[in-house]
Amino acid sequence: MSNPTLPPMPSERLLDLRDVQVGFATRDGRVAAVNSVTYHVDRGEVLGIVGESGSGKSVTVRAIMRLLAKNAVEGAGGSIRFNPDGDRELLLSAEHKNSRLMREIRGGRIGMIFQEPMTALSPVHTVGTQIMRTVMLHRKCGRTEARARAVELLGKVQLPNPEEMVDRYPHQMSGGMRQRAMIALALCCDPVLLIADEPTTALDVTTEAQILDLLKSLQDELGMAIIFITHNFGVVADIADRVAVMYLGRIVETGSVDDIFYAPKHPYTQALLQSIPRLGQARVRRLKTIRGSVPDPYNVPKGCPFHTRCDFADAALCGTELPPRKAFAGDQSALCHFAGELREAGQ
Amino acid sequence: MSVLPAEAMPAEVLVRVEGLSKHFGVKTGSGQALLRAVDDVSFDIRKGETFGLVGESGSGKSTVARLMLRAYRLTAGRVLFRLSDGTVADISALDDRAMRPIRREMQMIFQDPYSSLNPRMTLRDLIGEPMSVHGATRAEIDARVAELLACVGLRPEYAGRYPHAFSGGQRQRIGIARALALSPALIAADEAVSALDVSVAAQNINLLQDLQEQFDLTYLFITHDLGMVEHISNRIAVMYLGRIVELGETEEIFARPMHPYTEALLGAVPQPDPRKRRSGRRQVLKGEVPSAVNPPSGCAFHPRCPYATERCAAELPALREVGGRQVRCHFAEELALQGVEA
Incomplete structure (x- = not known):
């Protein structure tokens, strides 16, 4: 099943995306949502993906899960490879949404949690039933065993009285409890990869802190890798080992969490970091901003996608030519003509 | 008519809220129950300042704003508002007709910019509607709309x-x-930038601050984003389960909170600084916000408070003056709580 034209994945590599392209055919023409996205996830690490709305972060993980909408068009040159056990490379990008392999992988080897647990969970089934069905499907086990597993999982995500919670419906739980139930559901078959799409965005700060701590302790215990999607730089700093910053369907910068926060190379990363008001920061009169707004995806600027809002842009170069990916020490790279030549505006 | 003399409150105060309460009747499985959304809330907002209301969902912060603007009827308490002519009106006592001229002076900005604008109205009608309600002519409206669009950085065309x-x-x-x-004196902004992307939120916060300077505006700024509230507010009130637990100068509260809930809130904010997570993490608050239908006895925060004693479960602490601010905790003087490091 592996693709002969791609070099084999190193053994620590769990997931490898190369040149992934996703567009959508709409009434108003084709929209390019994800352009040439390349990233990887190693076993047991947390990759944080940050970006504003419309940057393509969710569409990319939907391509991994093969859950793209019907009108999605994928570029032919791209590949998504997944090596769950270290001995077989699976080419997910060649799989159909409903293939036997994908149905095994989704919920079995890759778990997923979403922003809004109220809409992601079924409102007409108890939390226990939802977990049991997944366990019975993937583990081919009976009801009694599946129920015991559901109770065990609800305890693991630190819900009080798991024996009682297993028979509750989502509407009988608070937002924080529902998010815990969804994590239990995603972890029910011991996945090697957990995809978390803005899992704390809808929660209050104290609940968010609880969920982040829970995810970290579960990761320590179970050793799965996590792709954590968020627009909140504070959350990324708290949980990620490596970070990829997305803008208008492209990864504009990637590196270790320290490099991204303390030595960002891309003007977009730098500007974003400066535009967040930080706790304890000396009161400044004005926040730094990025001028304009994210261009609409039907009219992506030519050249560098960020040049229309960039303080360092050279209209002749940035406005016409897509920048190369410049590599730096420690696996950091930035999609910018001037990366490495700009003043580093980290903290 | 409940117009009070100008001396009813100090000259620098624009709005005074006294003992504000709002109880809603809710249906439960076993009949009716009382939900105390806001309970005995008092504060002053001074002219030209930004007053921040902070708290998690269900703390009653939006209800306070709606009560102040008389979108709801009060269960108890008074709201005094200084009108542009200097007199003071007790707006809690006014009927809707008497309220109408006063509404010009207090306006609101909502969280969701998608659902708060009627999709079938043009910008001219959306922005001009409050003026036409208050009897402006078409020509006046057209000119004013163009001017306002320019003010907020949009093209008059x-x-x-x-x-x-x-x-x-x-x-x-x-x-x-x-x-x-309508050139209001007070604008209540309810989570006004929470739905926006980081870079755009920063632009709009700067705009709000510019407008404040330009038009002498007073803001009631409601948010759950503590970084934002620290940046924009002069003073803040922290709410928990319908009550104010701490109120004072923003800088002082952030540097040294006196209520354990404020400490927990500040500690829960994930900071964009990976080194902080390795230098050891703050204590995470346990449990969840209790139901306002059936609040805990004594101090509402005591079941989650790491410093709680038996007294806290038995006796509701009063909101009292401690070191230049107001705190609702029996042990405000004794506790040495951790604020935000600069």
């Missing part, structure tokens, strides 16, 4: 367009222009 043609950040500016239309 956009007046004929509909909201769908604008991005979230631009729509929020349309909402700001509409709030400014």
